[in-house]
Structure formats: structure tokens, C-alpha cells
Amino acid sequence: MLIYTLKRLGLAALVAFAVSALAFLLLRLSGDVAIAIAGEGARAEDIAMIRQQYGLDRPLLLQYLEWLGRTVTGDLGQSLYFKSPVVNLIGEKIGTTLILGLLSIGFALVVSIPLGVMAAIWQNSWVDRLCLAVAVVGQALPNFFFALCLIMVFAIGLRWLPVSGADGWENFVMPTIALGYYVTPPFMRLVRAGMIDVLASDYVRTARAKGLPSSTVVIKHALRNALVPVVALTAVQMGFLLGGSIVVETVFALDGLGYLAYQAISQKDFPVIQAVLMLLSVGYVGLTLAADLVNAWLDPRIRVA
Amino acid sequence: MRRFWGLVLGAAVFMGLAMPAEAQKRANTVRFGYDQVPENVDPYYNSVRIGVILGQQVWDTLIFRDPKTNEYRGQLATAWRWIDERTLELDLRQGVKFHNGEEFDADDVVFTLNYVSDPANKSVTQQNVSWIQRVDKIDKFKVRIVTRRPFPAAIEYLAGPIVIHPNEYYAQVGPRGMNEKPIGTGPYRVTEHQIGKQITLRRNPDYFRDSPKPQPTIESVVIRFIPDRQTQVAEMLAGGLDFIMNIAPDQATQMRAVPTLQIVSGETMRIAFLQMATSEQSPTPALRDVRVRRAINHAIDRQTMASQLVGPGSQVLNAICFRTQFGCDDSKATQFAYDPAKARQLLAEAGFPNGFELELHSYRERNQAEAMINYLRAVGIRATLRFGQYATFREQNRANRVGLAHQTWGSFSVNDTSASTSVFYKGVDDDTTRDPELIALLSRGDTVTDPELRKVAYRDALARISEQAFSVPLYSLVTFYAATKDLEFTPYPDEMPRFWEMRWR
Numbered sequence: 001m002l003i004y005t006l007k008r009l010g011l012a013a014l015v016a017f018a019v020s021a022l023a024f025l026l027l028r029l030s031g032d033v034a035i036a037i038a039g040e041g042a043r044a045e046d047i048a049m050i051r052q053q054y055g056l057d058r059p060l061l062l063q064y065l066e067w068l069g070r071t072v073t074g075d076l077g078q079s080l081y082f083k084s085p086v087v088n089l090i091g092e093k094i095g096t097t098l099i100l101g102l103l104s105i106g107f108a109l110v111v112s113i114p115l116g117v118m119a120a121i122w123q124n125s126w127v128d129r130l131c132l133a134v135a136v137v138g139q140a141l142p143n144f145f146f147a148l149c150l151i152m153v154f155a156i157g158l159r160w161l162p163v164s165g166a167d168g169w170e171n172f173v174m175p176t177i178a179l180g181y182y183v184t185p186p187f188m189r190l191v192r193a194g195m196i197d198v199l200a201s202d203y204v205r206t207a208r209a210k211g212l213p214s215s216t217v218v219i220k221h222a223l224r225n226a227l228v229p230v231v232a233l234t235a236v237q238m239g240f241l242l243g244g245s246i247v248v249e250t251v252f253a254l255d256g257l258g259y260l261a262y263q264a265i266s267q268k269d270f271p272v273i274q275a276v277l278m279l280l281s282v283g284y285v286g287l288t289l290a291a292d293l294v295n296a297w298l299d300p301r302i303r304v305a
Numbered sequence: 306m307r308r309f310w311g312l313v314l315g316a317a318v319f320m321g322l323a324m325p326a327e328a329q330k331r332a333n334t335v336r337f338g339y340d341q342v343p344e345n346v347d348p349y350y351n352s353v354r355i356g357v358i359l360g361q362q363v364w365d366t367l368i369f370r371d372p373k374t375n376e377y378r379g380q381l382a383t384a385w386r387w388i389d390e391r392t393l394e395l396d397l398r399q400g401v402k403f404h405n406g407e408e409f410d411a412d413d414v415v416f417t418l419n420y421v422s423d424p425a426n427k428s429v430t431q432q433n434v435s436w437i438q439r440v441d442k443i444d445k446f447k448v449r450i451v452t453r454r455p456f457p458a459a460i461e462y463l464a465g466p467i468v469i470h471p472n473e474y475y476a477q478v479g480p481r482g483m484n485e486k487p488i489g490t491g492p493y494r495v496t497e498h499q500i501g502k503q504i505t506l507r508r509n510p511d512y513f514r515d516s517p518k519p520q521p522t523i524e525s526v527v528i529r530f531i532p533d534r535q536t537q538v539a540e541m542l543a544g545g546l547d548f549i550m551n552i553a554p555d556q557a558t559q560m561r562a563v564p565t566l567q568i569v570s571g572e573t574m575r576i577a578f579l580q581m582a583t584s585e586q587s588p589t590p591a592l593r594d595v596r597v598r599r600a601i602n603h604a605i606d607r608q609t610m611a612s613q614l615v616g617p618g619s620q621v622l623n624a625i626c627f628r629t630q631f632g633c634d635d636s637k638a639t640q641f642a643y644d645p646a647k648a649r650q651l652l653a654e655a656g657f658p659n660g661f662e663l664e665l666h667s668y669r670e671r672n673q674a675e676a677m678i679n680y681l682r683a684v685g686i687r688a689t690l691r692f693g694q695y696a697t698f699r700e701q702n703r704a705n706r707v708g709l710a711h712q713t714w715g716s717f718s719v720n721d722t723s724a725s726t727s728v729f730y731k732g733v734d735d736d737t738t739r740d741p742e743l744i745a746l747l748s749r750g751d752t753v754t755d756p757e758l759r760k761v762a763y764r765d766a767l768a769r770i771s772e773q774a775f776s777v778p779l780y781s782l783v784t785f786y787a788a789t790k791d792l793e794f795t796p797y798p799d800e801m802p803r804f805w806e807m808r809w810r
Contacts, residue, residue: 036696044703044734046431049424081344082500083481151539163540164531166502253531255502262532263342263501268696 004296012289019281020071020274024064027270036268037080054080071278077271081264086275089260096166096256097249100175101241105234107180108187113230115184116191117223123196131192135185143244147178147251164253175252182244183237190233194226228298235291239284329547330791330809333524337802338537338546342501342530347483348468349421349428354800355528357466357718362506362526362804363404364468364489367395367414368460369517372797375629375720377460378517381409381469381490390455390754391438397446401513403471404494411442416472418450433466433717455752457759458721461631465719492521492805504528506804521805538787541566547789550802554616557785569786571796572618574627575715577670579605579677579777580729582708582737589708591661598774600651601709602641604684605677609643611780614673622778624767625714625726629798632722632750632763638771648684660685667691667711668698670782674711703734710737713782718799722763723751730770738775 027033034051051057055066070077076086119131154174155163165171198204199222207217245258253259257276264272329336339358343351348360369380379385382395401409421428422437436456441449452459474488487495490513493506506526514520529546531537538556540546542563552560552568561568579601581592591597611619623640626633652660663681665688667674674690681688688709701707716724729735731751732744743766750762770776784800794807 032696032700035700036694043432053427083345083350148535148539151536151543155543155545156539159543163543163545164536165529251533251536253529253533253536259532260501266341266532267344 012285016282016285023277076275079272081267081269086271093257093260097245103176104180107176108184112184112187116188119192120195135188138181138185143182144247150174166254175248179248198222198226232291232295235287239287242280336527336546337548338529338531340532345484346487347480350480352429360468362493363491365491368464370464391452393450403490404488407471410445411448413472414448415440415442417470457754458723461719461721518805522808526804550786552785567788567790570617570783572781573784573800574798575782577713577779580710580712584739586705594655596651596655600648602774602777603644603648605680606643616783618783619780621780626722630720630722634764637768645684663688664691665709666707668695
């Protein structure tokens with residue numbers, strides 16, 4: 001287990017490093033940052049001054065190494081747009097995004113587990129087809145569109161919820177549904193497949209033969225085992241949610257990390273974009289690593305595979 | 306997406322859902338949604354429109370330009386005179402107080418202007434202040450501004466982007482503190498600034514009575530930053546906002562059907578034009594031939610584009626400036642009527658009977674760029690669209706990698722031709738023509754102090770640009786505003802919502 005853990009840790013570090021290099025390079029290739037900072041109508045000498053001031057006139061490799069050096073010591077630099085430390089900006093926003101992420105994963109689990117179980121119990125019936133349809137729609141709808149549909153119904157039509165902002169719990173309802181629905185389908189499919197396997201297994205048949213009530217068999221015996229892979233998937237989906245939050249937070253004007261990323265992208269505030277990208281990718285890599293380790297711990301066969 | 310919003314708006318009309326913002330009316334509050342967050346509220350440290358809007362609510366300028374008549378009147382200054390061609394003397398108003406109680410006097414003007422015009426202090430709008438060499442205090446209520454070179458447009462800048470800060474407070478807190486807790490003399494005070502989220506303004510009860518800005522009647526203004534335009538529209542429908550601007554024309558058309566909203570379009574100072582690279586470095590050598598340039602002018606139906614694509618209020622231009630700008634006189638400019646046959650004939654004469662290939666670079670108003678591609682193709686110019694980000698667009702244009710550029714220019718709301726035509730034809734960074742005659746004419750217009758001589762120089766420059774067809778002047782752009790029906794407001798070409806003028810019906 002120790003060797004496996006070390007191997008996975010090494011690989012995760014390598015992926016994080018590659019992502020950081022790629023993000024750095026792509027950001028710099030997407031247009032002259034100095035012009036973006038200088039704004040409309042700036043003179044060539046202003047732009048040259050900015051380029052020099054921010055060290056943008058030095059070789060890319062040097063800029064990258066310097067950035068990497070600072071990043072590993074926890075210094076994420078200054079926001080070019082807001083002129084404040086990126087660490088502070090992220091510190092202010094991350095709470096909203098984590099709350100949204102946890103609520104969304106909670107929503108996804110609450111919706112997907114019962115649907116997956118029902119689909120498995122009534123396999124190939126209309127219930128199963130309905131549950132699958134819910135999953136297909138969830139996967140096919142872009143989340144910004146789904147978000148706008150929610151706004152149309154709950155904010156404009158029924159006037160139950162506020163359209164945007166982050167003033168209270170009610171501001172989180174629609175974003176949670178929009179983001180949570182986005183990750184519901186994979187959970188539902190996994191629970192359904194797991195339940196179908198487990199329900200056909202010998203010990204379930206034995207439990208039924210012993211005369212246990214159907215609900216006890218399904219919930220106590222079958223579901224518990226079918227949920228094991230869901231734990232691992234939860235970690236991976238958390239990573240997806242962090243990425244999805246950019247769109248959802250922008251639509252609902254929720255002042256989190258995703259909204260910050262959107263603002264940074266539109267202003268070409270590359271220290272912020274880079275820090276957020278780094279955070280999201282390291283978060284994703286970390287969660288995947290955690291999922292792998294949990295899987296390996298649960299199933300020793302994985303360690304030698 | 307547009308169709309989706311058509312459905313939403315249709316449903317809103319059908320169900321009668323959009324309700325008047327009665328509560329806001331009672332609270333005498335206007336809730337304004339804007340998509341861009343200013344990097345700093347201090348007007349010298351942001352370059353976005355919302356920064357200009359906030360600047361005029363919270364601070365005052367020395368001189369005031371009446372938006373209706375374009376006449377200059379005293380604001381924080383009561384009188385001004387040129388002592389020589391580089392020295393402007395101003396008498397300052399007495400009895401004005403900043404929001405923190407500090408008294409306004411010459412020290413504030415001296416400190417503010419000397420501070421922001423010093424490049425070491427890194428004001429992000431250098432072009433607005435770089436003409437100031439220094440400011441001297443003559444007595445407690447009299448100052449002299451010395452310009453780096455003869456700069457007749459100074460009055461216009463003092464009536465626009467140059468606001469006055471309280472010297473003691475500013476010296477203490479700097480731009481960062483000014484962002485967190487802004488202090489000015491303006492008709493509104495900032496009572497809350499949640500950075501990146503919301504700014505709350507309240508009426509300044511001590512606003513000086515003699516100001517040309519009338520005393521505000523709206524008690525408070527809440528500015529919320531909502532990046533997504535569709536969300537802003539949804540907020541308007543749900544009654545969460547009272548006022549938004551910059552709505553897309555087709556969406557504005559759909560919103561007109563909502564009975565509780567008013568949609569108003571207003572012409573802006575932002576002009577659209579095609580800039581042609583005609584210098585030796587032009588990546589499209591065909592554009593060096595004046596017949597080709599005239600053909601392009603004849604190929605585009607500007608009138609139809611203005612009325613069909615831009616929207617009500619848009620006016621066709623014959624010069625690269627906005628008509629209210631000082632010196633924007635197109636009386637001698639050559640006019641090119643829409644005439645595709647003539648365009649084809651000119652192309653044949655220039656040696657392109659089968660047309661040629663051309664790239665049109667653009668960064669906004671994509672639908673308009675696409676329409677122009679079709680007009681050019683119709684006369685045989687096989688045009689393709691290169692659409693991108695503004696930074697990339699300008700970087701390429703300045704590096705002479707763009708033959709035909711779809712430019713738009715707002716002149717920072719400065720009502721002087723030096724802020725428009727000169728930017729593109731005076732031989733500086735954005736000039737891809739580099740015509741010595743034009744450079745000389747515009748340099749004269751920008752620096753002689755005699756207004757009549759300035760007018761002549763600009764008129765001749767505009768005549769030469771059109772005669773040589775160095776550009777295709779297109780039209781002025783339009784901003785669409787949506788407001789709750791009960792809110793009274795007037796749109797102006799400088800795209801400045803004047804909350805101090807607004808009132809509830």
C-alpha cells in the first residue's frame with residue numbers, strides 16, 4: 001500500500017506540474033497581456049512600461065520558473081486588475097465555492113441514489129426508462145441553459161427565489177440544483193449498475209430466502225455494497241464541480257472562485273487565472289488521488305494491478 | 306439563446322409577471338445592474354465605463370460640460386482663462402466640502418493633478434493626464450495649470466475625466482484607500498463598497514447649491530455587478546433591478562413587449578469605421594491603391610446597416626469623429642454613396658476585375674462585421690472575418706498585420722476631435738496610414754490655441770481622409786437602456802446615466 005501510495009503521489013505531482021506549465025504557456029499565447037492591462041487607447045510607451053513593470057519582456061521560461069518558485073512558497077502574486085494579493089482574493093471567495101460544491105454534491109447524491117435504486121429494482125420498466133431519461137437530460141443540457149430555465153420558472157414565474165446575488169441561503173438554491181444536476185447522471189448510472197449486480201448476487205438471494213422484508217434486503221444488504229464505488233466517484237465529481245462553478249457562479253452572480261475566474265479571464269488578469277487554474281487542477285488531482293487511495297484500500301487487487 | 310429569451314419574455318408578457326418596482330419607488334432607491342467590475346473606484350485607476358459613471362456621481366470636475374448644449378460652465382472652478390498658450394488659470398469655488406468634511410481649496414487641485422500626472426504614481430488613464438506638466442497654487446482659491454505643450458483640449462479634459470480628490474485624505478490613503486472608502490465632493494456619497502459585488506450610493510445632503518449638476522432627488526443608488534447580461538434581463542423581469550444598459554438590439558426589441566418596462570435607445574459617442582492600412586508595410590498591398598479604397602467605400606450600404614443592424618438613434622458618419630466633438634466638421638468631406646456597380650468598376654480600373662482576397666479583423670459588433678463581409682463579397686472582394694479579443698486585435702493592428710480593421714472608438718467621452726481622428730491619423734501608435742500631410746494637419750489642430758485655426762486644420766484633415774478614402778466612416782453606435790416604467794431618465798451620447806437627474810414618476 002505504501003509503494004502504491006508513493007507512486008500515485010509522484011504521478012499526481014507530475015500532472016499538477018504539467019498542468020501548471022501548460023496553463024502558463026497557453027495564457028501567454030492568447031494575446032498581449034500588457035495591452036489588455038493598459039486598456040483601450042493606451043500609447044505604445046504605456047504598454048512598454050507595463051511590460052517592463054510586470055516583467056513581461058523577459059523570456060517565457062524565466063517568467064514561468066519564477067512564478068513556480070513563488071507559488072510553491074505560497075506567494076501567488078498580485079492581481080493585475082484588483083491590485084491586491086491573489087491569496088487574499090482567493091481566501092475571500094473560496095468559501096462560497098466550497099459551500100456551493102458541497103451542497104451540489106449533496107443534491108446529486110440525494111437525487112441519484114433513490115433514482116438509481118428504483119431503476120435497478122424495476123429494471124427495464126417505465127420507471128427505469130424515466131430515470132434514464134432524467135440522466136440523459138442532465139448530461140445533454142449545458143448547465144448555463146439549465147440555470148436560465150430555473151431562473152425562468154422559480155425567479156421570474158413563481159417568484160420564489162432571487163435571480164442572483166449571495167445575500168442569503170435562498171441565493172444558493174438554484175445554483176445548487178443547476179450544478180448538482182450536472183453531476184447527477186454518473187452517480188445514478190453507477191448506483192443502478194451496482195444495484196443490479198448486487199441484487200443478482202447469492203447473498204441477496206439468501207437474504208430474500210430467509211424471508212427478510214424487501215426493504216431491508218434492498219437498503220441494508222444491497223445498497224450498502226452498491227455504494228462503495230460511489231465514494232470514489234464523489235471525489236472525482238467534486239473536481240468537475242469546481243470547474244462547473246465558473247459558469248454557474250457567473251450566471252447567478254455568486255461571488256465565489258468561479259466568478260473570480262470569469263472576471264480574471266475577461267480582464268486577462270493572468271496571476272489570478274493561473275492561481276485559480278492551479279487550484280482547480282491541484283484540487284482535481286488531489287481528489288482523484290484520494291479516490292484512488294480509497295479504492296485501493298477497499299479493494300487490495302487494485303494495488304497490484 | 307436569443308430564441309430562448311424570446312420565449313421567456315413572451316411568457317413574462319403573457320403572464321403579466323414583470324411587476325413595477327413599487328417598493329423601490331417608495332424607498333426612493335434605484336437598483337442598477339452592470340456587467341463589469343471596476344478594478345478600483347478611484348477614477349484615475351480604472352479604465353472602464355462604470356468607473357467613468359461612478360466618477361461623475363461621487364466626484365466633481367473643475368469645469369462642467371452641459372450634456373444638452375455642450376457649453377462649458379463652472380463646477381469646482383468658477384472661471385478660467387489662458388494666460389499664455391501653455392498656462393491655464395482657474396478661479397476656484399468657495400464653500401464646497403468633501404464628503405468627509407474637508408474644505409475644498411487650491412491645495413486639493415494642486416495635489417490631485419500633480420499626483421495623478423506623475424507617471425511614477427501609475428495612473429492607468431495616462432492619456433487623460435499626461436498633458437499636465439505641473440499645477441501651481443496662486444492663492445487659496447486660484448491655481449495655474451501648466452501644460453507640457455500647447456493643449457487647447459485641456460478644458461474638455463477638465464470637464465470630463467479629471468476629478469478632484471481631497472488632498473489630505475488622498476495623501477494619507479492613496480488609490481487603495483480611495484477604492485475602499487471613496488471621498489469626493491459629488492452629489493452622491495459611497496456608503497458601502499463590497500469590492501467586486503456591490504456599491505451603495507446615498508444622496509449627499511450637503512451638495513453645494515450652485516453646482517450645475519442639479520440636487521439629486523433619488524435617495525440611494527445600489528449598483529450590483531452581474532456579469533451575465535441574460536441574468537440582468539432576468540433580474541429586470543423579476544423586479545430585482547430598476548435600470549440596466551448595453552442590452553443587445555434584438556433583446557431590446559423583445560423586451561419592449563413587457564408592459565412594466567421602458568426600453569430607450571440612445572446614440573453614443575462611440576463611432577464605428579473601417580481603418581485601412583495604406584502604408585508601405587500594409588499586409589494588403591491592394592489597399593495602397595486609392596481606387597480600391599474608394600471601391601470599398603462604395604460597396605457598403607451604411608444607411609441600411611445603421612437602421613437594420615445598429616438600431617434607432619444610429620447616424621451615418623462621413624468623418625472619423627463624433628459630430629458634437631470640437632472640430633468635427635465634415636462639410637468638405639467626400640461622400641460615398643452605396644453603389645456596388647461603381648465599386649466593381651473602380652476595382653476593374655485598379656486592375657482587380659476578379660476582385661482579390663482580404664481579411665477583415667474585428668473585435669466587437671460581430672453581426673455588423675459579418676454584414677460587411679457580405680457587402681464586400683458582393684462586389685468581388687473575397688473577404689474573410691478574423692474575429693478576436695481586443696488586445697490581440699490591437700496588437701496585430703499596431704504590428705502592421707491587419708489590412709482592414711473594423712474599429713470602434715468612444716473617445717473616452719472627450720468632446721474634441723483630438724480624442725478621435727488624431728488617435729488614428731496623427732502618426733502615433735494606431736495610425737496605419739502615416740500620411741505626412743494628415744499628420745501635419747492634425748498636429749496643428751491639436752496644438753494651436755486659436756479655435757478658428759483648429760477648426761480649419763481638422764476640417765482639412767477630414768477632407769483629406771475622405772478624399773483619399775483612408776477609411777470607411779460607418780455610423781455611431783447605440784446603447785439600449787431598460788428601466789422600470791416609472792423611472793424618469795434621459796440617455797446621453799456619453800453613455801453616462803446621471804442618477805442626480807433621475808426621478809420616480
